[in-house]
Structure formats: structure tokens, C-alpha cells
Amino acid sequence: MNNACEIGILGGGSWATAISKIISDNCLNFHWYMRRIEQIEEFKALKHNPFYLPNVKFDIERISFHSNINEVVEKCDILFFVVPSPFLKQHLQTLYLPLKGKFIVSAIKGIVPDENILVSDFFIKNYDVSVDSIAMLGGPCHAEEVSLERLSYITVGCDNEEYGQRLAKLFTTNYVKVIVSKDISGIGYVSTLKNVYAIAAGICQGLKYGDNFRAVLISNSMMELEHFVKIVSPMSRNLYDSAYLGDLLVTAYSRFSRNQLFGIMIGKGYSIVAAQMGMGMVAEGYFGVKCIKEINNTYRVDMPILDAVYSVLYEKKPVRSVVQKLSRILG
Ligand SMILES: NC(=O)C1=CN([C@@H]2O[C@H](COP(=O)(O)OP(=O)(O)OC[C@H]3O[C@@H](n4cnc5c(N)ncnc54)[C@H](OP(=O)(O)O)[C@@H]3O)[C@@H](O)[C@H]2O)C=CC1
Ligand SMILES: O=C(CO)COP(=O)(O)O
Incomplete structure (x- = not known):
């Protein structure tokens, strides 16, 4: 993970929107992949996600939207996967670029169906991502409360202490406190x-x-x-x-x-x-x-x-x- 890194959010639902709100409070620019081009067009026109947490307004000049997952993976060093677990493999089917060398953050609270393995293990096993380039977000945190800026606590599970602390910095705002742990699994x-x-x-x-x-x-x-x-x-x-x-x-x-x-x-x-x-x-x-x-x-x-x-x-x-x-x- 470099000091000046490009951040990509993958997913267009409510948690992806809440995470993007947090990221936009701490970073000037970021990339955002969502599967539907019409959602992106409507988002740009309305300046908020048309379907999830519409109360969260974004400065869309600071967001690069993509409906092609490869564009985000190519441009970003840190990738936040925020799609529901049953659809993860479907999103990755269109990915032809390697994930090795990227820092992967899973915000998915589920297990990869059929494989029956943790999302972190799935990336290690199938995408050659190293264990110290993976983090898992946990904690009692509903997207709706983040959108209302109600004080919330997120735990970053990361084997690499230094990277965990960097992620914590990226996520800390006046309404989000971050705890760092090594317990990804x-x-x-x-x-x-x-x-x-x-x-x-x-x-x-x-x-x-x-x-x-x-x-x-x-x-x-x-x-x-x-x-x-x-x-x-x-x-x-x-x-x-x-x-x-x-x-x-x-x-x-x-x-x-x-x-x-x-x-x-x-x-x-x-x-x-x-x-x-x-x-x-x-x-x-x-x-x-x-x-x-x-x-x-x-x-x-x-x-x-x-x-x-x-x-x-x-x-x-x-x-x-x-x-x-x-x-x-x-x-
Ligand atoms: N919401 C929350 O408060 C929190 C959620 N999480 C976790 O975040 C992850 C993402 O959930 P969340 O953002 O809440 O999702 P939501 O339930 O808010 O939204 C559903 C998402 O799934 C997509 N989707 C629905 N059907 C399909 C399909 N057939 N194929 C592909 N994508 C589909 C939707 O895309 P589209 O709009 O294009 O249909 C949308 O992006 C989950 O693992 C969840 O447990 C973790 C912490 C808090
Ligand atoms: O993980 C969550 C809160 O921490 C979200 O839970 P639900 O998916 O049941 O809304």
C-alpha cells in the first residue's frame, strides 16, 4: 500500500454508499464501480445514489464512476469489495486483470457460496493475493446510521499492523471510530x-x-x-x-x-x-x-x-x- 494511493469502491448498494461517504470525507478523489450504467447516469444527475441512502449527497466531480470492473482494478491500489456475497463471483467473472499486488478490503458480511470459504481466503486462494494485503471490515455499523453521521465503530481486521493503521486513518471521521485487530477470519x-x-x-x-x-x-x-x-x-x-x-x-x-x-x-x-x-x-x-x-x-x-x-x-x-x-x- 503506497502513501498516495488510488481507492476503488466496488458495489452500488447501501454499504458501498456509506463507505464512499466516509472515504469522500477523507480523500479528494476516488473511483466507484457499480454494475448498472443507468444507476451511474442517474447518480450523476441527482448527485446521490438513486436507490440507496439518497440522503447522502456527493460531490460527483471528485468521483470517477465505472461500470467496468477492470477500469477500477487497473487504476486503484486499494479495492473495497462491497457486494453481497452471493454476487461476488458474478462481478469477478468479468475481471481479466490480476489482483495480485492490490490491497483488498472485504466489507462483505458473508461467505463465498459453493466454495464455502471466507471472502479473504477466496481472494488468497483464487487471486494470489497475499495474506498481508487483505483486510476485513467488521463491527456493529448500519449504513443508514453512517449516512446520518451517528457515532459508529468499525473494526479493521488486518494481519499487517502497519496497513491496518493506515486503513484506520482512512476511515476515521468525527462520526466513525476505528479499532484495528488481527482477527480476519x-x-x-x-x-x-x-x-x-x-x-x-x-x-x-x-x-x-x-x-x-x-x-x-x-x-x-x-x-x-x-x-x-x-x-x-x-x-x-x-x-x-x-x-x-x-x-x-x-x-x-x-x-x-x-x-x-x-x-x-x-x-x-x-x-x-x-x-x-x-x-x-x-x-x-x-x-x-x-x-x-x-x-x-x-x-x-x-x-x-x-x-x-x-x-x-x-x-x-x-x-x-x-x-x-x-x-x-x-x-
Ligand atoms: N447495509 C449495511 O448496513 C451493511 C452491509 N454490509 C455488507 O455489505 C455487503 C453489501 O451489502 P449492501 O451494500 O448492504 O447491499 P444492499 O442490500 O444495500 O444492496 C444490494 C446490492 O446487491 C446488488 N444486487 C442485487 N441483485 C443482484 C444480482 N442479481 N447480481 C448482482 N448484484 C446484485 C444490488 O445492485 P443493483 O442495485 O444494481 O440491483 C446492490 O448493489 C453485504 O455483504 C452486507 O452484509 C456490512 C455492513 C453494513
Ligand atoms: O452488518 C450489519 C450491521 O453491522 C448490517 O446488518 P443487516 O444486513 O442485517 O442490515
Whole structure:
């Protein structure tokens, strides 16, 4: 990572928009890739993202927009990947330039489907990116609150201490504080799992369970998460840090959480397709639960909450009886 580096944001959704807001507060110019040319044209005319966080105004003279991913990769040294995990490979299909030598930051809170590996490992394995040229963004941070400049904390997981500190500088504003950690994989797994537990919380809300039960569900989710992460990615970490417990809490309780909303709709009896269409945004936990379930076929960690969400979403088990059964084993 050079001192004067070009920054590229890849993705056109709400988190990409929030990250671009932060970057635009700290950098004069940056590049922004989004897949749809019409979105770019409308963005330039309106001076805001037409579909996500329209309250965030941008100085579009300082942004180079691209609908071709290769142009951003060619021009930039630091690349922020901010597309939902189920579409990552699709975006990369059109990439013919190497990523080796670039600094890759994953802001994706999910696992690469089919491969069932963390996004960081996917770039290392398939794109020859070195481990010290990768970072993972975590923490309890909803795009909507960043857009409103409500004080938020982001954790940068990066093996390379110096690069982690540089990224922290790039991200620090009067409304964003940054914590640097070395735990790329723990942040990757927890960021995926907390979405699954937020869906579970939403399902219970949709079924009209109350706050008392939700608190029990989230406490048990935290224990389940801890058992899984200790086995799959053993290292010394404090799971009460905001990148872990904090992200679980905000996703399970915030009114901005898409995963929770998706769960509420499933609990109310909407079909999966109707719930997905109704949101207009992506609930990563729907994809994450399948990835973790498949990963756990190897590790065999006891994960009744994950299994319950999986059985509702992928095995068409009746949601009310699944939660009733789950409620008998939680404590
Ligand atoms: N939103 C948040 O608060 C946070 C999100 N994240 C993570 O950021 C990542 C990106 O999510 P986010 O920005 O929230 O996304 P959003 O849910 O806001 O937007 C969905 C994005 O997915 C794209 N998309 C939808 N369908 C397809 C498709 N079939 N093929 C390709 N792209 C498609 C959309 O593009 P189009 O508009 O062109 O349809 C849009 O860019 C996720 O991993 C999420 O977990 C992390 C922290 C906070
Ligand atoms: O990761 C997030 C908050 O930290 C966003 O969660 P949702 O995708 O559920 O909105």
C-alpha cells in the first residue's frame, strides 16, 4: 500500500454508499464501480445514489464512476469489495486483470457460496493475493446510521499492523471510530453468523414472541457462535468486543437490520421469495446459513439455532413448530 494511493469502491448498494461517504470525507478523489450504467447516469444527475441512502449527497466531480470492473482494478491500489456475497463471483467473472499486488478490503458480511470459504481466503486462494494485503471490515455499523453521521465503530481486521493503521486513518471521521485487530477470519465468521441469528430473532418477532424470549435466544446464539468460532478459527480473541457481540446485538435489535426484517417476514408467513422481493435489499443470512451449515458438516459443532433457521429456510419445515421445538432446549 503506497502513501498516495488510488481507492476503488466496488458495489452500488447501501454499504458501498456509506463507505464512499466516509472515504469522500477523507480523500479528494476516488473511483466507484457499480454494475448498472443507468444507476451511474442517474447518480450523476441527482448527485446521490438513486436507490440507496439518497440522503447522502456527493460531490460527483471528485468521483470517477465505472461500470467496468477492470477500469477500477487497473487504476486503484486499494479495492473495497462491497457486494453481497452471493454476487461476488458474478462481478469477478468479468475481471481479466490480476489482483495480485492490490490491497483488498472485504466489507462483505458473508461467505463465498459453493466454495464455502471466507471472502479473504477466496481472494488468497483464487487471486494470489497475499495474506498481508487483505483486510476485513467488521463491527456493529448500519449504513443508514453512517449516512446520518451517528457515532459508529468499525473494526479493521488486518494481519499487517502497519496497513491496518493506515486503513484506520482512512476511515476515521468525527462520526466513525476505528479499532484495528488481527482477527480476519474470526470477524469473517462472526459477521456471517450474526446475520443468521438476526434472522432467528426476526422469525420469533414475526411469530409474536416477546423481548423476554428474544433475550434468551440471543444469549444462546452468542454461546453457539462462540463454540463454532473456537473450533473453526482457534485463536485468542475477546468475543465481547464490538466486532463480535456488538454486531450480533445491533443486527438482532436494530430497526435498520435487513436480516431481522427478513426473519420477521418469514415468521409472519411470507414465502422466501416474497420476503426477498419485499425488501429490495439483500439479507445475507439467507445465504450464510447454508454456507455455515455445510461447513459445519465437517466440524459437527452443536448448533441448534443455526439448524432451526436452516430447516425453515431450506427444508420448508413449519416455522412455528421449529421455534417451539427450539424453545424447549434453550436455557
Ligand atoms: N447495509 C449495511 O448496513 C451493511 C452491509 N454490509 C455488507 O455489505 C455487503 C453489501 O451489502 P449492501 O451494500 O448492504 O447491499 P444492499 O442490500 O444495500 O444492496 C444490494 C446490492 O446487491 C446488488 N444486487 C442485487 N441483485 C443482484 C444480482 N442479481 N447480481 C448482482 N448484484 C446484485 C444490488 O445492485 P443493483 O442495485 O444494481 O440491483 C446492490 O448493489 C453485504 O455483504 C452486507 O452484509 C456490512 C455492513 C453494513
Ligand atoms: O452488518 C450489519 C450491521 O453491522 C448490517 O446488518 P443487516 O444486513 O442485517 O442490515
